[in-house]
Amino acid sequence: MRPEVDALSLAVIRGRLEQIADEMDTVFERMAFSPVISDAWDRADGIYSAVDGSMIVQGVRGLPIFVGTMQYTVASVLAAIKDPKPGDMYLVNDPFAGGTHIMDTKMVRPFYYGGKLFAMLANTGHWTDLGGRVPGGFAAEASDCYQEGLRIPPVRLFTDEALNSDILAILQTNSRLPDDVLGDVQAQATALRAGDSRLTELLDEYGADLVSAVIDTLRERSSIQMRSYIKDIPDGTYQFTEDMDNDGIVDKALSIAVELTVSGEEMTVDFSKSSPPCEGPMNSVYAATVSSAIVAIKHVFPDVPINSGIFEPLTFVIPETVFLNAKVPRPVAGCAAETSQRIITAVMGALAGALPDRVPAGSSATSNNLSIGGVDEEGDPFVMYIFLGGGYGGHKAGDGLSNGCSLMSIGLIQSVETLEQRYPILVRQYSLRENSFGEGEFRGGLGVHFEFEYTGDRGRASLLGDQSKTAPIGRAGGGPGAASAPWFRLRGEKVILPMISKGENIPLTRGDLICMLTPGGGGYGNPSARSDKALRADVESGYVRAASSAL
Template identity: 85%
Template sequence: MSITDVDPLSLAVIRGRLEQIADEMDTVFERMAFSPVISDAWDRADGIYSATDGSMIVQGIRGLPIFVGTMQYTVASVLKIVREPRPGDTYLVNDPFAGGTHIMDTKLVRPYFYKGKLFAMLANTGHWTDLGGRVPGGFAAQASDCYQEGLRIPPVRLFTEDTLNTDILAILQTNSRLPDDIMGDVEAQATALRVGDERLTELLDEYGPELVSNVIALLRERSALQMRSYIRDIPDGAYSFTERMDNDGINDEPLDVSVRLTVSGEEMTLDFSESSAPCEGPMNSVYAATVSSAIVAIKHVFPDIPINSGIFDPLSFVIPETVFLNAKPPRPVAGCAAETSQRIITAVMGALAAALPDRVPAGSSATSNNLSIGGVDEDGEQFVMYTFLGGGYGGHQSGDGLSNGCSLMSIGLIQSVETLEQRYPIRVHQYSLRDGSAGPGTFRGGLGVHFEFEYLGKQGRASLLGDQSRTAPVGRMGGQPGAASAPWFRLQGKTVTLPMVSKGENVRITQGDLICMLTPGGGGYGDPARRSKQAMAEDVAAGYTQST
């Protein structure tokens, strides 16, 4: 039997079952996790991968898109060190330089056997709230090497035939400010993989490994063909765009994410070699995250391509080690996944806009405003609060941009106000759309967010790792930019901005202090003069834009 013998009904049913398995893994992980950033904000992903090279077979539709590419690199790194995998073995890795993102994104990888034969790999990623480092939550804006960011773990066997290695667990818990959360998240991730193991066995029992393998191969082939067809629609040529980041957290100099897309027939090369050099601060990206971010950008423009490793086939990447988008140890990389990744996305979309102006929206909020606070609560227990925020999406050819959209590399949500106030010593004063933040255009951008809260604890330390405070989301086709990020702190009655504006660490806060995040609004699409006067008047009256 070959892939040409797969009938359409089997293809549709097995594809749906594979996707359902990944989705159920996501749900189990989410429901069991202790960390609110996983359970409430969905900062996680699960998938099924090739046992040969780690390439992606399927990922859950509710998993973070940034993990689309990175987890297959992580699985490949595990396969390199596994000599004799056994059923029930599960490997732990969070090393950014082994196919990861930043240290807090922790992966478990489990070989899957069917009737004694290795068939696939199951893997998931979850953002653990704290794994040590110089600041609570790990987002050290002034870290100058990766050792200051937390406990870095190469691929190690955490479970042996489903028995937990308590020695490794003890190391993890001892190096975290939240040891109980570590235990809960380990069990949640491992259980999700065991559920995937059970469901995949049910699928193979029903349809047989040969048919399922052929469906997997056919799905990959079809994704590659679909990607090639979209690339053929792009006129041959070279298209460039540069995004400018605020700074690296240590040196107050901008960083350029520069990409040159070269399209030839049905193949595309993405060249990042003109980007800034590796930086001293934590805004460096690793190779896997840069590639994955570029894929997410392409998926924003061509959303109907099924997610599997076939989407990589027509693409080539040039990311030399001379740029900060292919950092090597000991470079710090805390801002890799939530900040630099988003500017890679907007840079690639900007280059695509030069070729396909009708398909690419105006610039969107491209910062997560990673905010973490550590301290001691009223019960005398250590806590670490981590949250991130959405912002406005750009206007597009057929309508206004989305307000309070999630991060471009994510489907993550802000944790609910109720969860934040219950778990941490804060009181939220305002969580609303940000007045006047939308960029005017024929179709205006979406609004950013105004998130303001009071600290109720006695003492604490706040750290912020964000961006886009000095370069706003761009307008397209004559549209105007949206508002830039504008965080501020009110410390002992005095309103201050951080020296680097969007970045700072270990800011001492006391009871009654306020922290406010004002996130970017989306850029406008098209000449504002072409928007109806009534719509423009309504925009101003509702506070969407500043003026007509």
């Protein structure tokens, strides 16, 4: 019989569970070798059901896109493993086993208490390189998943806390950065050990029965709260379509068409009218598509606690006939950082038809994934990977945020000091992008101007981005923000890539420049209603330059 859960125990144990996940995040980022984890926070940790992998809690600073994907990852591990033991840890990065793209590497640890399997601890970190046709894995012209890097099914990496050196050797041999691989493996394992220790302390203090009852109650309450929000939406079907630039191979738009059907306390999210699977790497896997839709809904209903209860009122229709439910061997490198964000804006666009006062104008929805590989002055290989923020849309209560993080993220570019210390680059400009916001009573936020010089002898750059042909939209009469506009200066000549936002293995020599101009947010409301005070502030802050060029 489930014990009674009083309000004090519910609050305290909930806080302790969240703190455990947050501490795992902190341990992971402080130990990780990859700057994209340690400095840019491209990681997440959480606690999951040992029965079906469903989410119990995830750290509040974890990457939002992993909110849904990690429970699918844990479920795939539970289905694959045989005879788990305390101290075992499993590694998996297979996008088609509940993942995202290959670089997002998951580790899962069974948690035992009193000799019984109680829960699963898991984390995800973006490893900088796991092989593939381009350094960093963002192969804009990959035509199958085998070109994107080493794909790992659920494998037992640690047995009774002992690292399997054979598997580690395979991982390191297939990476351009073998030392970083070892460092990130140890960081992820240590974070899970920290979670194991803290969860044991919690159960010692409150007992497994009461903690289990609190977990069940939290799931039920999240479901009830989500249902109450859905019930407030008028019944009906709400549609919206987002167009992505292209897939990196065929210069043709990819449509994310979503239909939200609300009936009472339940909502169906239907993507069946979207574009078919594509040739290039902008396909998404099922887990990432679901997770992206959840992130969009959470943007509108942010106070619903994150656990598996938020999924219960929702039904997803994502047939294999669309590029949002890709199967082997489709390439998926752009899944987590690009397609996911346009799924978010598509779902938010549909929600705007139902809740116009709660949804902001369009936001920057591209990470502009840029990776550079080469050999440094000491003759060692390096791989630099960065992603950039942009402007958020204006909203009913005010202007959009400038240089906001990716919609599916919490991180931004690594610090300039870290980049210049580790890689052969010299940053020439890192500023807000003038005139990039959409006009409105409440303007959009500004994008970013990030420009740097390559100082190495030779290198190769790859770019996997989007939103260079479709700018963030305005709402309620507001204007669009500026589109993404990356360019290169190679051997003295300015170059815009044929696909604009995508290209791979671009040869670099000393003195070449790379400039990333990220989108600004759309405006909200009639621009003529903007106050004179706000207009003066925009000019005084340098956000506006008369008769300026976006470039």
